[in-house]
Amino acid sequence: AQSVAQPEDQVNVAEGNPLTVKCTYSVSGNPYLFWYVQYPNRGLQFLLKYITGDNLVKGSYGFEAEFNKSQTSFHLKKPSALVSDSALYFCAVRDSAGNMLTFGGGTRLMVKP
């Protein structure tokens, strides 16, 4: 069975500093990996995805993620955090055989001025 782990319940970063939100996964076959962001009282918004190709994926709002096959990781990064980036972030994985998307438990990002 496929699974996703987000080891940090919360990440605290000062505005202007780089941020990383961690994600590791387990899946049979090739993984399709996704990051979503959720603002308070809103649905999930798609940020970026990795399907194949370049290991560094660029997405919305200046976010990027790095796929590392040997470490089975797909960490979300941003060079300079904004207070408005404060939200709940979810990593998700789908295997190549079906449409079932499995989510991690989420990481709350707090960016302080």
Added chain:
Amino acid sequence: DAGITQSPRHKVTETGTPVTLRCHQTENHRYMYWYRQDPGHGLRLIHYSYGVKDTDKGEVSDGYSVSRSKTEDFLLTLESATSSQTSVYFCAISESISPGAQETQYFGPGTRLLVL
């Protein structure tokens, strides 16, 4: 929210009563999904649909049923609500052509359900 609406947005109900949540899309996407979101669990798939009248179970389907009589509507029914079904429910859509397709899922705004 990608042309997806959910109704109602908030509902309070009592244990043992039936509840139906509606998801409506204007994107004409083939696939529709129902998830529940609970603290520490992320989102878990309840049921999904791959076409009109075609549905299948997800990870946490017990106590839930679904129906899809039109491409644009996907209904989630709690036949007899329990307190453990208090949650936030999200609908999602995607335009997958075949299993394993790479299409992204897009989410609705959610329905907050409280079962007393």
